[in-house]
Amino acid sequence: MRIKKGDTVVVLSGKDKGKRGKVQKTLVREERLVIEDISMRKRRVRPRRKGEKGQTIETAMPIHASNALLVCPQCQRPTRVGTELREGKKVRICKKCAAPLS
Ligand SMILES: [Zn+2]
Structure with missing residues (x-):
């Protein structure tokens, strides 16, 4: 895989098509990338303890490396x-x- 953590990439498909973001993590074996603010999925967390509130957490889901193109910093x-x-x-x-x- 030629994209590395910290690279800025542009997304080529899916609902975030055309958006740019920074690579937060690479899953080398799966050839997938976790990109900041791309492919956000909402996850609801139940309260663990009494009196605690449930929350909605947004996490970036990994996308396949072939759906992203590196943006040259130069x-x-x-x-x-x-x-x-x-x-x-x-x-x-x-x-x-x-x-x-x-
Ligand atoms: Zn260039």
Whole structure:
């Protein structure tokens, strides 16, 4: 998977199509991403103790990595990610402007 935690991505499908968000977590084995404020699901929590109130918690659900495209911090465009050897190190690069991605 070429998207990493901390990357900004744009969502390509679903009800959050077109939205941008920061990757909070990557599920490598499932190739899924948890993105801030994307694919929010409401979950209601019952009161645990007497006198405590039930709450509604919103959590971001993971989406498949193929439904997200990385936004290059350099050119601000959604792009695919390439890899290149630079100074003996494998770096991720933007396919559009060739800027290295951290
Ligand atoms: Zn770029």
